[in-house]
Amino acid sequence: MSGIVMVPAEAEAEILAELRRLRARVPQLTGVLAASADGLVLAQDTAATEAESVAALTAAALGVAQRLSDTTGQGGFRELLVRGEHGYVATYAAGDTAVLTLIAEPRANVGRLHLEARRSSLRIAELIDHTLGRRGPGAPA
Amino acid sequence: MANVELALKEATTVIEGAIGAALVDYTSGMALGTLGGGKDLDLTVAAAGNTDVVRAKVRTMEMLGLNDEIEDILITLGSQYHLIRLLRSRGSQGLFLYLALDKQRANLAMARHQLKKIEAELEV
Numbered sequence: 266m267s268g269i270v271m272v273p274a275e276a277e278a279e280i281l282a283e284l285r286r287l288r289a290r291v292p293q294l295t296g297v298l299a300a301s302a303d304g305l306v307l308a309q310d311t312a313a314t315e316a317e318s319v320a321a322l323t324a325a326a327l328g329v330a331q332r333l334s335d336t337t338g339q340g341g342f343r344e345l346l347v348r349g350e351h352g353y354v355a356t357y358a359a360g361d362t363a364v365l366t367l368i369a370e371p372r373a374n375v376g377r378l379h380l381e382a383r384r385s386s387l388r389i390a391e392l393i394d395h396t397l398g399r400r401g402p403g404a405p406a
Numbered sequence: 407m408a409n410v411e412l413a414l415k416e417a418t419t420v421i422e423g424a425i426g427a428a429l430v431d432y433t434s435g436m437a438l439g440t441l442g443g444g445k446d447l448d449l450t451v452a453a454a455g456n457t458d459v460v461r462a463k464v465r466t467m468e469m470l471g472l473n474d475e476i477e478d479i480l481i482t483l484g485s486q487y488h489l490i491r492l493l494r495s496r497g498s499q500g501l502f503l504y505l506a507l508d509k510q511r512a513n514l515a516m517a518r519h520q521l522k523k524i525e526a527e528l529e530v
Binding site: 375 | 430434435436437450451453454455457458461
């Protein structure tokens, strides 16, 4: 995972719409955000205002998770699940340049969380790839 | 006493008309084990979805003030039966067995009886 993702406003709106759909499908979510692999918020839908710091921490966790996965021969990063005393934080790879991070209540249905988040991360990856593709070969990848 | 693999194997081989079976943790919605199903029935999706079914029924009973417990839940489709049986032995609370049956081939009374027996002998 490397590179800087810059998404234009219309792509940001589409990503945000995807995040809102995800929140509607998994009611136990308290926040969702899409971030670039280097820790910048692409779009977010969370009641709390800590999106920037969550995105930055996600990037740091991603770096460690990627190395852990590599070192143990598990290949590229796919997802990371943290269970705290008061709930879950889950991060899913959305293509090579972005991630999807969810914050959920402790009573969340993790099985459903995985199913819905994996689908959403694929869609977000497609939206980003589509945007980058449209901007031609000079675009960061 | 049977382990998870054995119980699922028994559920899908002994019970006539079985399509697939799963042991699901409904505190997380994730399956401890699955057997059968194939491409027509994704048991991971079934585990997550039926967790919502069980949770909804537990909540409804609380709201109704019914001081009781769920033994099993039957869902009848056009071509299938879906049986959900909650585990009740000590140490395996929060789990359910999920069994999908072909309606044409299954004997519902027998299937329910056999699943009860499998559940009683299952040790997680």
